[in-house]
Amino acid sequence: MNPLVLWFHKIGSPPTFYRIAGAFAPWLFGIAVLLGALALYGGLVLAPRDYQQGDAYRIIFVHVPCAWMGLFAYGFMAVNAFIALVWRIKLSEILAMASAPVGAAFTFITLVTGSLWGKPMWGTWWTWDARLTSELVLLFLYLGVIGLYHAIEDRRQAARAASFLALIGIINVPIVHFSVNWWNTLHQAQTVRLLGPSKISGDMIWPLLTMALATHLWFFASLLARARVGLLELEGGKDWARDVALAAAPGDNGTRS
């Protein structure tokens, strides 16, 4: 076997992944919290007031990074769901199912903060605008995947069924992203662009991008923590899981591997 494939198999084996994830997750959580705090300081204190929206625009620093993560987590889940369905790799099933609750959390924050932003700016908590509606569908898709996964007794069959649903739901991701261009409704168009100049000033964009980085790191930290538990549960009968269970004292807080 070539070295890359060999390396992949080694990383993908549950005990190895469990150990490596356990080493990485606390660091990712820590850096995410530090960067997040820095971004909050930049967004709430240092960034100037918006000339149109006053201070209300400051909700952007949590709303937009969480909205990006809602879509990113879905993409990550769908890729792993695809690998799980085609190659039946156990780790991919676990990763796909671990990203669903994190993505749901970010999507939920997006909807609530968006509602709190909509009230003072649009005069309404909710409207059936294309962006808002497709974002709500995104949350329901996450909840559907989580629900289906827990409704089936056999863990591996459950993961495959839920992966299938996750793959079907991918159609909603471009709809969420492009909805502000396709339908001209209440939600404002893109402000930050990867291609071409962003329509936002420098002292507002750095807290936004810092928070985006922080939420990405947070996603992977939470994902690894969840995947570890998932593997432990799935492989409960194996020797390595038994060793972990016996090594962990009853009062263990979960930081040691």
Next chain:
Amino acid sequence: MTDFFAMGGYGTYIWPSYAVFLIVLAIDAIAPRLRRKRVLAELRGKLKRRQARETTP
């Protein structure tokens, strides 16, 4: 300081937004830790039961 918390009159919308963000992510961080504890306790219970079965004639 009061000015800062008032947020130009939008404080009632901004602070709940940040509170939701922090609370939901805190739950997201705590949930896998609690589940890990439960799974490990279950595993240990299973091992103990099996051991008890094997030692008693």
